[in-house]
Amino acid sequence: GAVVSQHPSRVICKSGTSVKIECRSLDFQATTMFWYRQFPKQSLMLMATSNEGSKATYEQGVEKDKFLINHASLTLSTLTVTSAHPEDSSFYICSARDYGGAGGTYNEQFFGPGTRLTVL
């Protein structure tokens, strides 16, 4: 089955530093990748959608200058949390989807294992 990896799985950083999280599709080409954030006991909240080779589309309320997303290849997307603060501490999860094909159907999204970010 399709596998999506994330690195690192856990990261602890000091307030004010930047942290980069990688999301890779290991056995398929992901034309679209999604980034989610999940707080304890809460659901996944979509932060942004990125398509390979174009700028990411951010959801309302998500600061694009704070959460930089790059989707430079069909197998890699990165999320950089800039000038991190304690309130950015959360579980960040990416998902990847391959091309839907003719007819505009959408294939299944495959989720990564998540990255636990703790900002001190």
Add this chain to the structure above:
Amino acid sequence: SQKIEQNSEALNIQEGKTATLTCNYTNYSPAYLQWYRQDPGRGPVFLLLIRENEKEKRKERLKVTFDTTLKQSLFHITASQPADSATYLCALLIYNQGGKLIFGQGTELSVKP
């Protein structure tokens, strides 16, 4: 805006019984509704997808129903086992917004031996 709600935060049942989880949505007629399983500290794992024109979908011990009149989906696990204990999430696939998913808050299922 689209809203999706799962009827309970937690559900406790005895092993061997059928677990039934509910997902309700408002303000939008989705193309697809999906169910995921999430274990603590892990990403969601896809279980089943059901389309607007489908009433029911089955996969082994899992069954999903979809009532577009009630705007509700039911997720059943028959002959439940302790290994089924996890959080179950329903999600709407928003067809005209690039196929993005909007998730419910999840129901934490605990199956006691």
